[in-house]
Amino acid sequence: MKTRKYIEIFAREAEEHLQLLRQGFLVMEKDGLVPERLHALLRSAHTLKGSARMLDLGQLGQVAHDLETLLKEVESGSRTLTPALTDLLLVATDALEALTAQAHSGGEIAVNVDAVLEGLKTGVLPEHPALPTPRAAEEKAERDTVRASVAKLDQMVNLLGEMFIVRRMFEERGIARGRIDLLGHVPALTGHLGQYARLDIALDTFPYNGTTTTCEALWMGVPVVTWPQSRVVSRQTFALLSAIGLPELAATDAEDYVRIAVELAGDAERLKEMRVGLRARMRDSVLCDVAGATRHLEHTLFDLARQA
Secondary structure (H helix, E strand, O other): OOOHHHHHHHHHHHHHHHHHHHHHHHHHHHHOOOHHHHHHHHHHHHHHHHHHHHOOOHHHHHHHHHHHHHHHHHHHOOOOOOHHHHHHHHHHHHHHHHHHHHHHHOOOOOOOHHHHHHHHHHOOOOOOOOOOOHHHHHHHHHHOOOOOOHHHHHHHHHHHHHHHHHHHHHHHOOOOHHHOOOOOOOOOHHHHHHHHHHOOOEEOOOOOOOOHHHHHHHHOOOOEEEOOOOOHHHOHHHHHHHHOOOHHHEOOOHHHHHHHHHHHHHOHHHHHHHHHHHHHHHHOOHHHOHHHHHHHHHHHHHHHHHHO
C-alpha cells in the first residue's frame, strides 16, 4: 500500500543510494572497473528497483531496472565502460533523483524519462534527456531563496572563520591554498564513505589517533600512515595496521612519518597493489572475525563463571 509514510522513508533511503551511484560512476570512470565497487552499485540499483515496485512507482522502477541491466552488461563484459557510457549512467541517476523528488513532493519533472529508458536499452546517451518546463523553472527560482535562523547563520560564520584560520596555517608553512580541499559534513553514510574515493593516502592524527576513521579508510582501500606513541589513544591505528599485516605504515618518529608517506606516494605500483587488497586484508583479519571474537568472549565468560 502506497502511503505518505512509506514514500518518505523511501525518499530518505533513495538519497543514499543515488549518492553512492553517482560517486561510484565517477570513481569507475577515473580508476576503471573494480568488481567489489561494481557489485555495490548493482545492489543500490536493485534496491531502488525493488522498493519502487513495492510502492507502485512505475517509471522509477523501470529506470532502476534498466540501469541494473546495463550495469550487469558492463559486469559481463558485453558493454565497455566508456566516458560516453558513464555520462549515460549519470543521466539515468539524475532521472532517478528527479522521479524520487516527484514521488515525494509531486509536481512535474524536467527529465524525458522515455529518452533515458531508450538510452539505457541502447547504451547510447539520448540527445535530449532533459526537457525543462515552466514549473521546473519556477521551482528553481524558489530554491534560490533560502531562509536561515540567526543561530544557523552564526554557526556558518564560525565555520568560515575556522576554515580561514586553517588555510592560513597551511599557507604559513608553504602550502598553497589551491592544494587544500576542506570538506563539510556529509550526513549519509554512503556519501561519507564515498569521500574516501578522493584520497590516495590517509595521514593519521597524533597524539590522538583515529579508530573509526582508520577502519573506514582501510575498508575503502585507503592506506593509513600513523605515528604510534606511548598512550593507548595514540596506538589505536598501529594496532589496526598490525592486525591486517601492515605494521610498516607505522613510523618511529616525525621524520619517519614523513618518509613513509612520501615513499608510498612516490611508488605508484606499490600504492595501487596496497589499495586494491586492503578490504580483503581487513575482511580476512581478526578485525572481522566475528565468530572468533564471539568464541573468545564465551571462553572468557565461562572462565570467569568457574572462578566465581
